[in-house]
Amino acid sequence: MKHLLATDGLDPALATAVLDTADELKHTLLGREVKKLPTLRGRTVITLFYENSTRTRVSFEIAGKWMSADVINVSASSSSVNKGESLRDTALTLAAAGADCVIVRHPASGAAQRLSEWLAEPGTSVVNAGDGTHEHPTQALLDAATLRERLGSLKDRRIAIVGDVLHSRVARSNIHLLAALGAEVVLVAPPTLLPYGVESLPVTVSHDLDAELPAVDAVMMLRVQAERMHGGFFPSAREYSIAYGLSERRQKLLPDHAVVLHPGPMLRGMEIASAVADSPASAITEQVRNGVHVRMAVLYHLLASEGATA
């Protein structure tokens, strides 16, 4: 693996290998006082974030540091980007300075792919940490790792993805990865929050959350950005919550084994009731924990396992 840009088209065998590595790493580090492996000693990993993020950036940083890589964080607001430098020039500068891997978050869909083309010659790996409304592949991998832990195999499992699919890179990455791993995906959202052309994706679509919940093995709630509530996508937060929020009443419709996920940050009370988010069915904290191991596994496959995978 040279880059991780998307789950669309990701070889299921490779995805499974990353998940298996994450699992292995998790068990290797379990109970250790010093969580440090020497695997990436001498390698330099740069996080290049053009959007604010705490959990993803920190997760990558911890993952890199636990693998003994030198991790450097660059944020657009405190760098030459702020002086108008282009993404291309910034990327080439980082590569010239010796980066083995650039982890990029960017508001433009396709930015990670462009970066990988510009960095092809220096041979620097690129990880997409979220590009516009396109993909967020490590989030999907950590979601899959969490679901595997709770449900075992994902084959023939039915997963509902609920909420703002239109603006969600998390949803797109999950749709492709879950489908590749054999799960069925149902999108539950108001028509205004589904992308035009959604039928081309490997999903079914529903606008009735109550009807879907009894038949799903997991429900993945999506974040609704507060700023979009007034954009005419739905009449009010109240109405959205009534139709698409995961309330305590709705949770009772789920099968006993069903898992509740949310990529965070959560709008408690609107997207998900606090009692549901904090219930035993919720795997939201595990998602964060697994995120570190999955990102360690991704860095391992990019930087340490030459020839081990495609």
Place this chain on the structure above:
Amino acid sequence: MSTVIKGARPYGEGDPVDVLIEDGVITAIGAVQVPEGAEVIEAAGQVLLPGFVDLHTHLREPGREDTETIDSGSAAAALGGYTAVFAMANTDPVADNAVIVDHVWRRGQEVGLVDVHPVGAVTVGLKGEKLAELGTMAASQARVKVFSDDGLCVADPLLMRRALEYSTALDVVIAQHAEEPRLTVGAQAHEGERAARLGYTGWPAAAEESIVARDCLLALHANARLHVCHVSTSGTADVLRWAKDRGTKVSAEVTPHHLLLTDERLATYDPVNKVNPPLRTESDAERLRTALAEGVIDCVATDHAPHAVQDKDTEWSAARPGMLGLQTALSIVAETMVRTGLLDWRGVARVMSERPAEIGNLADQGRPIAAGEPANLTLVDPDAEWTVRGAELASIAANTPYEGMRLPGVVTATLLRGRVTARDGKIC
């Protein structure tokens, strides 16, 4: 000064003939005695067409001379077989007054490779708030015949109505960039299956079609002439057919890139493919080709849009929309319309020369190839092919989506009022 074109076939029809040109006018067609001292162009196997007219060119001067100038754009036009171009008004400063349009017209005259006709802005500063001085520009030295806020839509229906009504007193045409701005906020690519998968914010077909439908009704109401820029969707072709059947004075253009390229290119995320309106689906492109063949869409216009490297070699959402078009237009039309049998060369003359000249109200362009007519002519080798290299094109910019593509149809010579402006790929 005399020139003889030997052995070409006008419109690709009939037996080869010789064409004698004297003092800028075609004086004889047939077996011609070459006058002493005449320039002879050997053109066996070549097709002779009236010089092409582009209703939609961005020459970027004044304001962005780092991407194109009237010099370089005129050269690109001549090499592409054009004898007249209409230079869009979205320059910096905007061509919304007589001073700027006269400057553009005069610079075109000085360069002298093609007739450069400035397009005047419909509204002051392209702001869509207040009509520009259409009458003053129409009466200026530049004699502006086409007005457009291209790049932006005249979205206010009342202002568009006033522009259409006012234009009827001036015998000019209002050319609309049809894009309902409220439906394309943040839009980056055709709204459809590919955008959904790749995470582009969608530019829905209805944003174009709804404005075209509205403007057709307004033009009919005002009995005014409306020209629709760069039609990109099959639905717009349907609206145009409906409007024309009702007697609306509406004409429309399609770009070469919308005839050939589709949103399949979105997967590259390479902004060389970013254009406004966006590349649509294969079924849209197919419908545009048939609509052009049927005359529902009147003509081909390049929307030649040069951009600097830093404005294109970037992430998609930061890149400017647009691509070069002047030197590749004939080849793309040959590829999509002639090779497919949708148009013969007489049809190419209609869509690339005659209809654009009529729409732009040019008396001496798009004329028949006949004795007594002005010698604005283009020679095309229909059997030759060439490989596109952006860096070798005459434009200052190099943003071509056809880089490395092998295309049919080579423009071998262009004559403006009898003077050879381009020959064998070189400016004369």
